[in-house]
Structures are given as structure tokens and as C-alpha cells.
Amino acid sequence: MxxxxxxxxAARIAAARARIEANKQRRAELAAARQRGLTARNAAKLNRQRKGKQ
Incomplete structure (x- = not known):
């Protein structure tokens, strides 16, 4: 026993592991959101460039 x-x-270690995992998940979500934003920004830029040439 x-x-x-x-x-x-053991409880502190478990809490720390849970905190680390939550932070890892949060960073992954932020990275995905950032990538979507960069993709949308690039698409908007290309659309502006295309409209400017016409």
C-alpha cells in the first residue's frame, strides 16, 4: 500500500501530465487556427492581385 x-x-504528477496535455492540445488548436488564417489571408491577397491586373 x-x-x-x-x-x-502521484496525484501531482497526474495533474501535471493533464496540464501538459491540455497545453499541447491548446497549442495544436491555435496552430490550426493560425494556418487557416494565413491561408485565407493569402487567398485574399491573390484575389486582390488578380483584380488589379484585369
Missing amino acids: PSHVEQIL
């Missing part, structure tokens, strides 16, 4: 200290330590 693990001691009280070991249980507390």
Missing part, C-alpha cells in the same frame, strides 16, 4: 506522500506525489 503506497504511503500518503506517494499518493500525493
Whole structure:
């Protein structure tokens, strides 16, 4: 049977792992949103260039 200290330590480690995973998920979501924004910005730029040449 693990001691009280070991249980507390295991709980802290689990909380830290959950926090790390949540941060990783958040970064992935932000990166995807950024990529969508850059793609939309580039498409708008190309449309402006195309309209300017006509």
C-alpha cells in the first residue's frame, strides 16, 4: 500500500501530465487556427492581385 506522500506525489504528477496535455492540445488548436488564417489571408491577397491586373 503506497504511503500518503506517494499518493500525493502521484496525484501531482497526474495533474501535471493533464496540464501538459491540455497545453499541447491548446497549442495544436491555435496552430490550426493560425494556418487557416494565413491561408485565407493569402487567398485574399491573390484575389486582390488578380483584380488589379484585369
